[in-house]
Amino acid sequence: MTAIVDIRDLQKTYASGHLALSGITLAIAEGEILALLGPNGAGKTTLISTICGLVRPTSGRVTVGGHDIVTDWRAARRMIGLVPQEIALEPFESVAKTVAMSRGLFGLRRDDAAIEQVLTSLTLWDKRDAQIKELSGGMKRRVLIAKALAHEPRVLFLDEPTAGVDVELRRGMWDVVADLKSRGTTIILTTHYIEEAEAIADRIGVIDKGRLQLVEGKSALMARMGRKELRIALRAPLAAVPDQLLGRVTLADGGLTLVYGYDTRADRTGITTLLADLATEGIVLRDLSTRQSSLEEIFLSLLAAGQESAA
Amino acid sequence: MNWPAVTVIYRQEMARFRRTILQSFVSPVLSTSLYFVVFGTAIGSRIPTIEGNSYGAFIVPGLIMLSVMTQSLSNASFAIYFPKFVGSVYEVLSAPVGVAEIVLGYVGAAATKSLFIGVVILGTAALFVDLTIAHPGAMLAFLVLTCVAFALMGFIIGLWAGNFEQLQLIPLLIVTPLIFLGGAFYSISMLPPFWQGVSLFNPVVWLISGFRWSFFGAADVPVAASLVAIALFLAVCLGVIAWIFRTGWRLRA
Numbered sequence: 001m002t003a004i005v006d007i008r009d010l011q012k013t014y015a016s017g018h019l020a021l022s023g024i025t026l027a028i029a030e031g032e033i034l035a036l037l038g039p040n041g042a043g044k045t046t047l048i049s050t051i052c053g054l055v056r057p058t059s060g061r062v063t064v065g066g067h068d069i070v071t072d073w074r075a076a077r078r079m080i081g082l083v084p085q086e087i088a089l090e091p092f093e094s095v096a097k098t099v100a101m102s103r104g105l106f107g108l109r110r111d112d113a114a115i116e117q118v119l120t121s122l123t124l125w126d127k128r129d130a131q132i133k134e135l136s137g138g139m140k141r142r143v144l145i146a147k148a149l150a151h152e153p154r155v156l157f158l159d160e161p162t163a164g165v166d167v168e169l170r171r172g173m174w175d176v177v178a179d180l181k182s183r184g185t186t187i188i189l190t191t192h193y194i195e196e197a198e199a200i201a202d203r204i205g206v207i208d209k210g211r212l213q214l215v216e217g218k219s220a221l222m223a224r225m226g227r228k229e230l231r232i233a234l235r236a237p238l239a240a241v242p243d244q245l246l247g248r249v250t251l252a253d254g255g256l257t258l259v260y261g262y263d264t265r266a267d268r269t270g271i272t273t274l275l276a277d278l279a280t281e282g283i284v285l286r287d288l289s290t291r292q293s294s295l296e297e298i299f300l301s302l303l304a305a306g307q308e309s310a311a
Numbered sequence: 312m313n314w315p316a317v318t319v320i321y322r323q324e325m326a327r328f329r330r331t332i333l334q335s336f337v338s339p340v341l342s343t344s345l346y347f348v349v350f351g352t353a354i355g356s357r358i359p360t361i362e363g364n365s366y367g368a369f370i371v372p373g374l375i376m377l378s379v380m381t382q383s384l385s386n387a388s389f390a391i392y393f394p395k396f397v398g399s400v401y402e403v404l405s406a407p408v409g410v411a412e413i414v415l416g417y418v419g420a421a422a423t424k425s426l427f428i429g430v431v432i433l434g435t436a437a438l439f440v441d442l443t444i445a446h447p448g449a450m451l452a453f454l455v456l457t458c459v460a461f462a463l464m465g466f467i468i469g470l471w472a473g474n475f476e477q478l479q480l481i482p483l484l485i486v487t488p489l490i491f492l493g494g495a496f497y498s499i500s501m502l503p504p505f506w507q508g509v510s511l512f513n514p515v516v517w518l519i520s521g522f523r524w525s526f527f528g529a530a531d532v533p534v535a536a537s538l539v540a541i542a543l544f545l546a547v548c549l550g551v552i553a554w555i556f557r558t559g560w561r562l563r564a
Contacts, residue, residue: 054564088398107313109315
């Protein structure tokens with residue numbers, strides 16, 4: 001794996017004394033999508049802002065494409081595009097001009113064709129001459145993305161790209177991200193929408209209280225942490241769990257459903273035995289279904305575990 | 312050096328200027344005309360010549376300096392304060408843009424605007440009074456240096472300001488009085504000796520004096536001293552800006 005972003009023991013203590021990042025070490029591979037999850041104030045934005053040059057690290061080292069962000073900052077920053085969390089745009093600028101300005105700031109010559117291509121890909125071409133203040137919130141967010149992409153960065157940071165946007169726009173944003181990935185852009189996004197991480201990320205990092213609690217491939221994380229639930233619908237309701245099954249299953253839906261939880265990692269899930277025991281008991285099944293716990297449940301259990309170990 | 316960045320920052324600021332060209336052009340023309348009506352004609356007709364010049368002509372350099380200094384301050388302070396206010400400054404701070412490019416772009420544009428206004432006022436003044444410029448080259452040099460120096464100072468104010476009130480505070484409470492007391496409308500030789508001495512502590516006196524010399528060949532203080540004063544002013548401002556960007560004060564956490 002070639003790390004395009006390499007973070008080593010990054011620490012940030014604000015002037016107020018607040019420890020925002022505590023020994024973050026993380027390597028991000030070229031072309032991957034990494035989602036950083038964590039509650040408000042966990043340090044997600046500080047981490048992104050530090051890599052992008054908005055916050056000065058207290059200690060530690062970060063390289064982007066092999067360039068140190070402090071000693072070789074110009075080369076490092078040329079590779080980076082940043083979409084901030086807040087809509088921060090000059091209200092009187094036109095869409096095309098503000099995007100062209102971004103390109104210039106990153107040292108590239110004016111290129112109208114490149115700007116047209118970026119605006120078209122974000123369905124903003126029709127609005128190229130509109131002033132920013134005339135745009136809807138969703139369009140302003142797309143302008144922020146267009147600005148971040150105007151200099152064709154190899155690494156894109158999206159800080160809460162879909163905070164406060166409607167479902168349709170959120171899905172639109174995911175399409176944009178998927179399209180960028182297909183063109184080889186590395187994407188690091190922060191979110192506190194688990195479904196977002198679940199939908200688009202390759203790997204997931206969980207940050208809490210300035211510490212990276214875990215980084216893992218999404219599917220591996222879900223398989224490792226994922227509990228599955230087998231729900232067995234019965235033909236006739238049961239008044240109580242039969243003795244033989246006590247402690248293994250619970251009753252739901254007024255006795256019409258048996259719920260069996262198991263671990264997908266385990267060698268033996270116990271399903272075969274359970275079904276055999278049901279047959280022995282003479283219980284007639286109507287339907288079977290399974291469901292996997294979502295990242296949200298995994299996330300909550302991780303945070304709870306972290307709090308327990310801290311206590 | 313990231314020249315495309317300098318160009319886009321400069322262009323963006325000049326575009327802001329063009330959007331308000333009417334105000335930028337009309338207000339200095341109007342205020343200059345008013346000064347001439349009031350000081351040049353109504354009051355000036357009762358004032359004898361100063362250093363061989365009619366009062367109307369005498370106040371032209373001071374009037375230009377007054378406008379150029381206040382405009383440079385407000386243009387440059389607003390240019391950097393506004394992106395801080397709306398948040399768009401994040402982009403400049405995360406781009407491969409150093410302090411030299413930022414200053415060239417923002418301060419260069421602010422100085423260009425006030426230079427334009429200075430020239431407009433000079434043109435308007437020429438309609439009211441007979442003007443001869445003894446040292447045109449020096450006049451232009453003083454004008455450009457003053458525009459740049461006050462734009463640098465304005466830039467510092469914009470970096471420092473935490474709200475719109477603070478943006479106005481230093482120009483209104485400190486700089487404007489210094490300009491009025493700096494001999495914009497009188498020669499400090501007209502003051503009692505004690506106040507002449509006090510006036511020499513006002514840096515604006517040195518700037519206006521040098522500029523007036525370039526028009527009339529006469530000055531309150533030696534021209535070389537005026538040049539040293541403006542060079543010092545530039546050096547101090549550049550030093551402060553370099554320090555701000557090195558430490559990230561009010562810009563980077």
